[in-house]
Amino acid sequence: MMNFVTGKQLPRRTFLKGAGVTLGLPYLDAMMPAGASREGSEQVDSTRLIAIENAHGCAGSTAWGRTQNLWSPAEVGADFDLGPTSLSPMEAFRDTMTIVSNTDVRMADAFAPPEIGGDHFRSAAAFLTQSNPKQTEGSDIYAGTSLDQLFAHRFGQDTPIPSMQLCIENVQAGGCAYGYTCVYTDAISWASPTEPLPAIRNPRVAFEQLFGAGATAAERTELRIASRSILDKIVGRVAQLRRELDAQDGARMDQYLQNVRELERRIQQVEARNTSGEERELPDAPAGVPDSFSEHMKLMFDLQVIGFETDMTRAFSLKMSRDSSARVYPESGSETPFHPASHHGNVEENILDFAKINEYHASMLPHLLEKLQGVQDGDGTLLDKTMVIFGSPMGDPNVHNHKRCPLLVMGGANGRHVGGLHLMAPDGTPMANVMLTLLHKLGLDDLEHFGDSTGDFVLDYDPFHGRGALSEGPPRR
Numbered sequence: 001m002m003n004f005v006t007g008k009q010l011p012r013r014t015f016l017k018g019a020g021v022t023l024g025l026p027y028l029d030a031m032m033p034a035g036a037s038r039e040g041s042e043q044v045d046s047t048r049l050i051a052i053e054n055a056h057g058c059a060g061s062t063a064w065g066r067t068q069n070l071w072s073p074a075e076v077g078a079d080f081d082l083g084p085t086s087l088s089p090m091e092a093f094r095d096t097m098t099i100v101s102n103t104d105v106r107m108a109d110a111f112a113p114p115e116i117g118g119d120h121f122r123s124a125a126a127f128l129t130q131s132n133p134k135q136t137e138g139s140d141i142y143a144g145t146s147l148d149q150l151f152a153h154r155f156g157q158d159t160p161i162p163s164m165q166l167c168i169e170n171v172q173a174g175g176c177a178y179g180y181t182c183v184y185t186d187a188i189s190w191a192s193p194t195e196p197l198p199a200i201r202n203p204r205v206a207f208e209q210l211f212g213a214g215a216t217a218a219e220r221t222e223l224r225i226a227s228r229s230i231l232d233k234i235v236g237r238v239a240q241l242r243r244e245l246d247a248q249d250g251a252r253m254d255q256y257l258q259n260v261r262e263l264e265r266r267i268q269q270v271e272a273r274n275t276s277g278e279e280r281e282l283p284d285a286p287a288g289v290p291d292s293f294s295e296h297m298k299l300m301f302d303l304q305v306i307g308f309e310t311d312m313t314r315a316f317s318l319k320m321s322r323d324s325s326a327r328v329y330p331e332s333g334s335e336t337p338f339h340p341a342s343h344h345g346n347v348e349e350n351i352l353d354f355a356k357i358n359e360y361h362a363s364m365l366p367h368l369l370e371k372l373q374g375v376q377d378g379d380g381t382l383l384d385k386t387m388v389i390f391g392s393p394m395g396d397p398n399v400h401n402h403k404r405c406p407l408l409v410m411g412g413a414n415g416r417h418v419g420g421l422h423l424m425a426p427d428g429t430p431m432a433n434v435m436l437t438l439l440h441k442l443g444l445d446d447l448e449h450f451g452d453s454t455g456d457f458v459l460d461y462d463p464f465h466g467r468g469a470l471s472e473g474p475p476r477r
Contacts, residue, residue: 012311016241018233022212024160024310026256027377028249045378046155047414047442048314048386050304050368051148053127053188054406055120055321056342057394059355060086061404064348065396070355071406072101073422080422086355087408089363096369096383096419098409098459103431105393105402107132107452118178119400120323125184126402127393128317130432130451131193133184141183144451146190147389147435149197151442152315163315164307165189166206166300167199168293169322170284189317199319203267203299204288210307211260229261256309263302270295293329294364301368308382309375320361332360342397365390369410380412387413387442391431405431409438409459416441417459425457433457 010030016023060071071087073080080099082088090097108126110116115135125133131144148163156162165188172182187196200206211230231238238257242250267288274280274287281291290296297320304316321327326337334341334356341357344350365388372383391407394400409417425434432451437459439447 010244016234016237018237020212021230021233023230023234023260024211024312026252026309026375027311028245028252030245030249045414046311046314046385047416048308048382049148049151049442050316050318050386050388051128051146051188052318052320052388052390053124054361054390054392055124055323055325055394056338056397057392058086058358058406059344059351060358061395061401061406062344062346062351062398063396064346065351065355066404070351071358072099072424076422076424078420086358087362089359089366090408093366093369093410094420096410096412098417098419099422100407100409100425100434100457100459101422102404102425102427103407103429103434103457104395105130105405105431107432108393108402114179117400118180119394119402120185121176121178121180121182122184123323123393123402124186124188124319125190125196127391128188128435129190129193130430130435130453133180135179137179137181141181141196142193143184143190143196144193146188146317147439147450148189148315148317149191150439150444150447150450153191154444155442156313156315159311159313161209161307161313163189163197163317164206164209164304164313165197165199165317165319166303167201167319167322168296168300169201169319169325169327171199171201185323186319188319199317202286202288203290203296203303204271204286206300206303207264207267210303210310210312229264231257231261231264260306263299263306266299270299293327294331297364298367301364302371304368305371305375305382308372308386309377320364329357329360332356334360344398346398365408365410372411384412385414386411387417387438389438393431407431407434409434413441421459423459429457430454434459 010028012031014025058071059065069084071085073082073085075081082091082094105126107130108119108123111132122133125143128146128148129144134142152163171186176182176185183196189197191197245253270290271287300318307313321338324339326339328335328337334353336353338357341354344354369383372386373381375382377385388410392405393402395403395405430452432453433455434457436450436453437456439450
C-alpha cells in the first residue's frame with residue numbers, strides 16, 4: 001500500500017526527529033510495498049525474543065513441593081490444572097504457554113572444591129549461557145555467549161538497537177563472595193564468553209535509549225525538570241505525517257503516540273513522587289525507579305512492547321531479581337525477605353510462604369502477554385510474533401541445587417511455538433537441550449549445540465510416555 005497523499009511507500013525505518021528526539025513508528029499499511037498485502041508482507045515477519053531470569057528457584061522444586069505441585073501441574077500434556085500451582089495467574093494464557101519441568105542447569109554447579117557455596121554468585125551468568133562461569137574476582141571473566149545474544153547477533157543487526165538488557169534490582173561492582181566477581185551476579189546477557197552486557201535498571205534511561213530523548217545531557221535534564229514531553233519536540237513532523245496517511249494509519253499512529261505519552265507520563269510521575277522529599281522504600285534507587293515492584297515491572301514490560309512495536313530492537317533480556325536479595329514483596333502475602341524465604345529449612349509452612357512469592361512473580365507475566373497481544377503486527381499480534389522465556393537457574397534454593405529448575409516458554413514465535421502443554425523431561429535432562437531447541441525455533445537452525453546440551457528437546461507431547469521426547473545429539477565440545 002502506498003503513502004495516501006504522495007503515492008510513495010513509507011520506509012519501515014521512518015523516524016520523527018526533532019531536537020535530539022528520534023521516535024520510531026509502528027508498522028503502518030503505508031509501509032507495505034506496492035502490490036503487497038498485509039498478510040504477505042515480509043517486513044513484519046520478524047520474530048522477537050524476551051528472556052527473563054528470576055533468582056532462587058521455586059518452592060515446587062523442593063522434595064515436598066513437588067508432591068504438592070507447587071510449581072508445575074500434576075498432569076502432563078494439554079489437560080493440566082494450574083489451580084494448585086504458583087502458575088495459576090497464567091490461566092488466561094495457558095494456550096500460549098509451555099511448561100517444561102524437570103530440567104537441570106548443571107553448569108551452575110560447583111566443579112571444584114573452592115566453588116562450593118558460591119551458587120548465588122555464578123547462577124545468573126549460567127542461565128542464558130548454560131555455561132560454567134570461571135571463578136575469578138579479577139578481569140579474566142569467562143562464561144559463554146547467551147541465548148539472547150546469539151539471536152541478536154543473527155537477527156538484530158538491522159535494527160537500531162540490536163538488543164537491550166534490563167533489570168529490576170541494584171547492580172553492584174567489585175567482588176561478591178566465594179571468589180566470584182559481581183559481574184556474574186549482575187549480567188545474564190553475554191555478547192561473548194568475556195563480554196557481559198550491563199543491564200538498565202532505570203525506566204527513564206531505557207526510555208531515552210529507545211527514543212533518543214534529548215541529544216545532550218542538558219536537553220535531557222531540561223525535559224525532566226520541565227516535565228515536558230518528547231512529543232513536544234516533533235509536533236511539526238507529526239502534523240506533516242498525519243496529512244500523508246489515510247484514516248486507518250492516522251488512527252493507529254495517534255494511538256501509538258498516546259501510548260508513548262502515557263508511558264512517559266508514568267515515568268515522570270515516579271520521578272516527581274521520588275523527589276518530593278517523602279521517605280522512600282528504596283532510598284538508594286534512582287529517581288526514575290519505582291519503589292513498587294509491580295509498578296517497576298509493568299514499566300519495563302511496556303517499554304519492551306513499544307521497542308518491539310517500532311522495531312527499534314527485537315531482543316530483550318530482563319533480570320527480575322538478584323541472588324541473595326532481601327527484598328520484601330508485601331503484595332505477595334509474605335512478609336519474609338526473598339532470600340531468607342528461599343531458605344525454608346524444609347519446613348512445610350515455610351515452603352508455602354516461599355510459594356506465595358513465586359506466585360506473585362508469575363502474576364507479573366500476564367501484563368506483558370496482554371500488552372503484546374494488544375498490538376497488531378501485520379497478520380498477527382506481537383504475542384504471535386514473540387517468544388518469551390521465563391525461568392531460573394536454581395531449583396531448590398534451600399540446598400542451592402540446580403535440579404528440576406522452573407522454565408516457561410510463551411508466545412507464538414512466528415508460528416514455531418505451540419503452547420498449551422506441560423512437558424516433563426526425563427531425569428537428568430540439561431536445560432540446555434530445551435534452549436538449543438528454542439534457538440532452532442528462533443531461526444538458528446544450523447546451531448548444533450548450546451552450553452552442555454546433549455541434543456534437542458522436542459517441545460511436543462508424547463502420549464505414550466507423558467513427556468517431551470528427547471533425542472540425543474552431538475556431545476558438548
